[in-house]
Amino acid sequence: MSQIRVDQLTKRFGSNTIVDELDLTIEEGEFVVLLGPSGCGKTTTLRCLAGLESPEGGTISFGDKVMYGGPKHADVPSHKRNIGMVFQSYALWPHMKVRDNIAYPLKVRRQKDALRSGAVEKAAEMVDCGALLDRYPSQLSGGQQQRVAVARGLVSEPDLVLFDEPLSNLDARLRDQVRTQIHQLHQRLGFSAVFVTHDQSEAFALGDRLAIMKGGKLEQFETPQRVFDEPASDYVAAFIGMGNKLELTRHADGWRTSNGDRIDLGTRSPERGGVEKVTARLRAADLRLHRAAEEVPQGSVLLHATVVTTEFGGRHHDVLVDVDGEKLTLQADTREHGSWLPTAPEGTPVVVSLRPSDVRVFGEDGWAIADSQSPLQVGDTAGANAR
Numbered sequence: 001m002s003q004i005r006v007d008q009l010t011k012r013f014g015s016n017t018i019v020d021e022l023d024l025t026i027e028e029g030e031f032v033v034l035l036g037p038s039g040c041g042k043t044t045t046l047r048c049l050a051g052l053e054s055p056e057g058g059t060i061s062f063g064d065k066v067m068y069g070g071p072k073h074a075d076v077p078s079h080k081r082n083i084g085m086v087f088q089s090y091a092l093w094p095h096m097k098v099r100d101n102i103a104y105p106l107k108v109r110r111q112k113d114a115l116r117s118g119a120v121e122k123a124a125e126m127v128d129c130g131a132l133l134d135r136y137p138s139q140l141s142g143g144q145q146q147r148v149a150v151a152r153g154l155v156s157e158p159d160l161v162l163f164d165e166p167l168s169n170l171d172a173r174l175r176d177q178v179r180t181q182i183h184q185l186h187q188r189l190g191f192s193a194v195f196v197t198h199d200q201s202e203a204f205a206l207g208d209r210l211a212i213m214k215g216g217k218l219e220q221f222e223t224p225q226r227v228f229d230e231p232a233s234d235y236v237a238a239f240i241g242m243g244n245k246l247e248l249t250r251h252a253d254g255w256r257t258s259n260g261d262r263i264d265l266g267t268r269s270p271e272r273g274g275v276e277k278v279t280a281r282l283r284a285a286d287l288r289l290h291r292a293a294e295e296v297p298q299g300s301v302l303l304h305a306t307v308v309t310t311e312f313g314g315r316h317h318d319v320l321v322d323v324d325g326e327k328l329t330l331q332a333d334t335r336e337h338g339s340w341l342p343t344a345p346e347g348t349p350v351v352v353s354l355r356p357s358d359v360r361v362f363g364e365d366g367w368a369i370a371d372s373q374s375p376l377q378v379g380d381t382a383g384a385n386a387r
């Protein structure tokens, strides 16, 4: 195994540029997740890596072997790229038993030694399917079929394993099981992987690094922790769960919401010099609900709001509140608020509090305004966002 490099990859369909001069490096043994909304070019990027699409430009190299592009205009066919693939639709051969499905990549590559030395059985055991080898796919549950597909993807010990939304056809319980299994297999076997998803929890759970795509380009390429703590842009923040958004305007004494509540942005406040408007983003879990301003802890920012809707969510209520026309969601502890909140009519005045350190700030161009006190600025880490 070795480093996989994608340089300036461009793929068009007709006049639409779907992958736009994309640079991406996958270190040996690294699990990279391509994350982004529908249509941003994730699957097309994966298919270019697999050799299933012919790009219009750029280079793809696996170690020192050029798979696409380069001075010799290489375009190595898919079956010669030494990759494993796991698809959303499982894509098992219905007329073949599990044993033959898993063995398929070894047969195509004529890896007779592996076939003889029990690689198929070992791969099936790895995904707890050792007892299913003589069944047909139609005799398996969805979760079992996808585990067989994972075994098939790994059996030939490929340089790179490509996963295209492999969990999205499974119900929630199976999805968690198969996700954990993929995670454990990666930790044990250390294969390099590119995993496409639009599910942020899947991405956070599996990725060594997350490549967040927008319009065929990388918006941020960093560790899950870093993306969670310091989303590079408003687009990334919204996509990874910072759904709450407040438009703020600079006043003589600091930043204020449209209804006049003051928010101290502390070290994330942009310098003067033309920046008069910013967007603040927050996670639902970072907002607290109170009935009166006196309940707000010291050091927190206070917003005046009204209740819009309340839904029971078990330990908490999901509450939608209105701050002068801007809607925020938050989770209110059932033990603390269960006695009054479910019957509070729409329009009930409440107070919402937040800690300034939980606020992330974005300029009018959409890019993050970094914490001026942080030694590590957004985009400073090795291989960081691709701006």
Ligand SMILES: Nc1ncnc2c1ncn2[C@@H]1O[C@H](COP(=O)(O)OP(=O)(O)OP(=O)(O)O)[C@@H](O)[C@H]1O
Pocket (backbone or CB within 6 Å): 013, 018, 036, 037, 038, 039, 040, 041, 042, 043, 044, 045, 198
């Ligand atoms: N063969 C094709 N011909 C024309 N357009 C295509 C083709 N394949 C993909 N596209 C278009 O390219 C864009 C990106 O598709 P792609 O499947 O890469 O997105 P994605 O980020 O993986 O989205 P999803 O999560 O919905 O699969 C879409 O607008 C899609 O309609």
